[in-house]
Amino acid sequence: MVNDKLKQVCTCRELQEARFLIRHIRFKNQPVSAIIFAFEGIAYAYVNQCMHMRRPLNCEQDAIFDQTGKYLRCSMHGFIFDPKTGECQSPVCFGQRLQSLRLEEIDDILYFAEKHLALID
Ligand code: FES
Known part of the structure; x- marks a missing residue:
């Protein structure tokens, strides 16, 4: 149901x-x-x-992962995120999370x- x-x-x-x-x-x-x-x-x-400037991760490219496939990546300025938690791994927004x-x-x-x-x- x-x-x-x-x-x-x-x-x-x-x-x-x-x-x-x-x-x-x-x-x-x-x-x-x-x-x-x-x-x-x-x-x-x-x-x-994205936590940085509120742009969609795929705003510049039709992709949401980096080249390694291990991290989500915002195509605007390249900030990366843990796909399991959404936590930003880049210094400016480190520790902030995608919703x-x-x-x-x-x-x-x-x-x-x-x-x-x-x-x-
Ligand atoms: S808007 Fe996402 S990295 Fe800058």
């Missing part, structure tokens, strides 16, 4: 096949985008807004499990 507070993101297969997905959402009354990706077999989602978004998986479908989140089509 799917709780009506859950908002469908994608199937698990879609996420496995994509490098990352973008969903346009309203979170805490702000229109933003969300990045969703799998890292070491686990799905993560964050508000797509994480809870995901829930039910029957191979991923849902946002955040109260103050709505999907924007």
